[in-house]
Amino acid sequence: MTISSTTAGSSSGAVHGAPAGESIRDTLAAHVSPDDRLALLRNMILCRVLERACCELNPRWFPAEGEEATIVGTFYGLRPDDVIAAHYRGPFIAYAMRGAELGRLVGQALGKANGYAKGRALGFTGPVELNIVPWVAGDLGTSLGVATGAALGLQYEGGDRVAVVSFGDGTSNRGDFHEAVNLAAVWKLPIVYVCQHNQYSISLHASQVLACGSIAARAAGYGIPGVSVDGNDVRAVHAVVQEAIGRARAGEGPTLIEACTYRLGGHWASDPGGYRSPEEENEWRRRDPLPGYERQLLAEGLVDQPALARLWDEVRAQVAAAVAEAQAAPPADEADLGLDEVFAGESALANGCK
Amino acid sequence: MTISSTTAGSSSGAVHGAPAGESIRDTLAAHVSPDDRLALLRNMILCRVLERACCELNPRWFPAEGEEATIVGTFYGLRPDDVIAAHYRGPFIAYAMRGAELGRLVGQALGKANGYAKGRALGFTGPVELNIVPWVAGDLGTSLGVATGAALGLQYEGGDRVAVVSFGDGTSNRGDFHEAVNLAAVWKLPIVYVCQHNQYSISLHASQVLACGSIAARAAGYGIPGVSVDGNDVRAVHAVVQEAIGRARAGEGPTLIEACTYRLGGHWASDPGGYRSPEEENEWRRRDPLPGYERQLLAEGLVDQPALARLWDEVRAQVAAAVAEAQAAPPADEADLGLDEVFAGESALANGCK
Amino acid sequence: MPPRRLTFVEALVEGMRGEMRRDPDVFLMGQDVGVMGGAMGGSKGLYDEFGPRRVRETPISESAMVGAAVGAALTGKRPIVEVSFGEFLPTCMNQIVLQAANLHYMTAGKASVPMVLRTRVGDGPYRGHPQCFEAWFTHVPGLKVVMPSTPADGLGMMVAAIRDPNPVLFFEHMYLYHAIRGDVPDGDHATPLGKVFVRREGTDVTVAATGWMVHKALAAAELLGGEGVSVEVIDVACLAPLDFDTIAASIRKTSRLIVAHEAWKVGGLGAEIAAEAAERCFFDLDAPVVRVGAPQTPLPLAKPLRDRFLPGTHDILSAIRTVLTT
Amino acid sequence: MPPRRLTFVEALVEGMRGEMRRDPDVFLMGQDVGVMGGAMGGSKGLYDEFGPRRVRETPISESAMVGAAVGAALTGKRPIVEVSFGEFLPTCMNQIVLQAANLHYMTAGKASVPMVLRTRVGDGPYRGHPQCFEAWFTHVPGLKVVMPSTPADGLGMMVAAIRDPNPVLFFEHMYLYHAIRGDVPDGDHATPLGKVFVRREGTDVTVAATGWMVHKALAAAELLGGEGVSVEVIDVACLAPLDFDTIAASIRKTSRLIVAHEAWKVGGLGAEIAAEAAERCFFDLDAPVVRVGAPQTPLPLAKPLRDRFLPGTHDILSAIRTVLTT
Ligand SMILES: Cc1ncc(C[n+]2csc(CCOP(=O)(O)OP(=O)(O)O)c2C)c(N)n1
Ligand SMILES: Cc1ncc(C[n+]2csc(CCOP(=O)(O)OP(=O)(O)O)c2C)c(N)n1
């Protein structure tokens, strides 16, 4: 586990809420309960199987393979009343962990009528009623502002709910990243920003578009803690995020976390690639977080090979059922463009994040 | 002189082109030649007298009083072929130092026909042909992108020209700041970003909108040097900017400089104020950079009281002449809305920054 | 209780104040909305009454501000976000057009975004930031767009906008701010959104106008009344969704239509209204539809240029004379 | 030399390549324009020929990218900046509308901004990011706005746009990219900007259309030709400044006008064209002007919804039948 804290800008003397020392985080990571360890594993497997299925069904789906530890570690263990806004790459597992139905999610990826958006929105949209900020437009970065606003809503109502939002390394170059994080810092909003740093924006390596090396280094410019973590270590990610959530719940404001991982697949499922070296891909394939975590749990004696095989079978069956359900579902209803659902009526206000 | 370097984010190991040590800068500042020292003084006096005149003539003018050291220190001593983009507060002295005519500048502030924009643009616009990026719209931050593009143009053509751009502390919260500085860092563009940090955005103190204390701390997020300097010390500002220009000319990329100063006047000339304490205003009035610099030069024996009085008289006469010229100039020509000057013809391409 | 006379800006503030008293989920955010009382007094007194939690100062971060309103609205709050001047809307179009407008529809009705975005537009006493970009937003389904022209509507539409479960863009004309004073009803007064209002009845020609141009149209109607020409003036106080039925009914009566706004004529709201007329009222019209709007130059600063640039009463007068003589 | 047949996207790239060879000040910047060859092959081969100095990869920073183009243009360079998809234009409106459009006029002609902003719009093979916001930009003086519909114009207008001393917004319809192949002239071929083109002559009704809709209009014309109805089809390949004179001449001949575009009908370019017709061609028209455009919902994703949403040949056919029978 590699965690390094960035408390940059110290010469300005203005870094607020500096993160607790490594020891606490190591302790946290080490003390993830056996049940949670297994749940993390199951969710990572589910993420892989589910996303692979979506990629097979939809060549324009965006593969999340290799990033499961980051995604699952980030969104596991939240309270149902917390609000999430997941990056467009691999959001379904985050939604599933909140209770979204797999068959409807897959239906969503196929634009079927059973999808949560009735085929209207991009496939990544999840059910709002589970306190999910939906992904409804394709412009990267904008959703950071919306998630920040959700955190404002939570702060405004009092209590200790938090928002967790993830986004890509490339997205951190959008002005909206800057404005949103600064706003959250100034208002000490209860929000955790997790950069799913997979090294690429489509064909561009991060080094081509980021001169600073570390996205966590940007935290210094907002006076908030910045943390860099091994995004292929699910427990490390989970510990770091939970620690940041703890600060947010306690009214200590936002944290910027960078989880370093790798996009093992193409940008989209049928991406021919060719813009990066096979050596690099192989090196990261070797560091695939899923077998790595399996080995770890095997070594810790939490699972054995037969249990692992059963787990995969169960998950595969679960996803197969979801796929079957989605495939059987009717296509989006062409008779219902929803002209009368463009504007909300009064009753709509009962909806939304609760 | 207070100069502190921010090399934040060092734990990321990714800070490029770290600034040279303080000693070099101190030396530079100490070695400003006697001629330059006097020229800095004259320009600070000119800035004060000229801006006061504009404020008297136009109640919506934006007073620059108190910020003369930052503005003059930043834009003094550039090569004529360098490109500048000055913050909207106090840009005229920057234009004047490049050779813009005072009478036309004052005409500009009054929307007169003799102004460089024939009354079309905001009063702050300067003559493009002197390699000035004009200020044509009121949205803060956007001009940082344009100035960055000018630096791209300079880099593209080869050679060692640089761009110098200034902006406000409040403006550094705009997404355009983030995108522009990051782009310049990634491409190692020959540009120097100077934040004219006067502590306020209209009625808001910087502490209300910036949690990081220091704007220079933001440099860490771009992997470029960030420097904080006493913006009321004209030689310190000048030295720091010149040092950054040296790096830019040498192909070492951009620098983010924060010059800490204070807006002694209102946001606009007739701003009733009332949102900050008289104690704070008095404290900064005491640190007014102009008398401070005068005392320094008197102590150094570079001027004596009679010479100083003569200098003020000369500048006052110069500005009075400019005001008279502008007042005598006809108003913008209402018959000429310029419908046929909305689009450029082929011949226009001979114009622009040279 | 007798009606009170308020200036336009006082009426706007009154509308916000009433809703903030009524509903603790309503809050205001923007630049300088607190101690300073807002640009041009646009939030005067609110900070004193409601304090920093409900009257929130923001950094110069228009996109984050509007995004914050969208997000807070998603969690059931009722934010009013202020973009100080409409000139700055180009810095936050993504939040307005791609998020606020889409969320309800795209979630099949599960999300809603009950927010108000208020902003100042048009030529005002200080001549700053006068851009009128409102037509852009009428092109985007999912947004309500309003621009009241009287203190009563300023108050009533503000109340309605705050109560509306949808994103409402509220354009406040700067000239009207201090120049117009009028009666406003007391208490719980909401002016329905989605309607245009007949401000003056007439039989010879219809003028549909927005904002300050409503007043210029009324002045033109007054002048022409003396010449025996009867002008019907419609205040297009709600630009989207557009209540064209009321305009069509007027055209059936007058057979002539003029559309007037301060924004650029080309591609402005007037194009939409004229196009609807050309489709739906073709056989009712006796004369060409004439649009009055700003000429195709960027918006100049100096007063003589600005005066020349701005469409005025005389432009409406000459448009009326044109359609009456063809 | 015989003319070559190129796909639409090949023609666009050919136009850029020729200008980059001719003028060393021309360069391209955008996301994934290098090794990957651009989204949908939009810059294929350029990186291999011109290298990283002239084919520049940018971060995801649309506002800075466009700002960089404006600034580089101010210093005399000829940047082509690519915003991968028109859906992202709302993230950089400030640079386009407040800087690029204003600079020449506001500096009394001293500055000019010879840049091209290219972007992909419309429903394409992958159904991603199809938003058509082009109408917004026609509302803003100082911008040229083009949307070619054939490979020949794709090439010729790209060349013209690059040579133009003004900011040109170049909308590339994604459906046309690979679906349309056509002859392109060789060599130094620039199609003049500021013109619309009569694609098919006819006497009974004029259809003015943009982008993919031009092809749908031609298909409708073909079908109706069999029924003895003669349709004139005008390709509004340049949306601003608008060459309405050519449309007016057509209306004088046909007495009937239909406007068709893929963007939302309300507030779209069709409104401007219809409004001009209602003002300038009122007495030449024998029937209502009918606009064909997208309905007022956000743009849905799933194919059945998308197909329903998109205006098609049948919509143009029924519009024609309507205006022929009223
Ligand atoms: C504002 C904006 N610009 C460009 C794009 C096109 N685009 C889609 S995905 C992508 C790469 C995103 O990179 P990153 O944020 O690192 O996320 P990743 O794909 O690696 O998960 C780009 C450039 C977009 N969707 N939005
Ligand atoms: C995008 C944008 N938002 C808001 C404004 C309104 N405004 C004009 S000046 C100003 C304060 C700017 O503060 P700062 O950048 O610190 O510059 P200063 O006025 O202190 O010199 C504001 C908010 C603007 N012009 N542009």
Ligand SMILES: [Mg+2]
């Ligand atoms: Mg990435």
Ligand SMILES: [Mg+2]
């Ligand atoms: Mg300031």
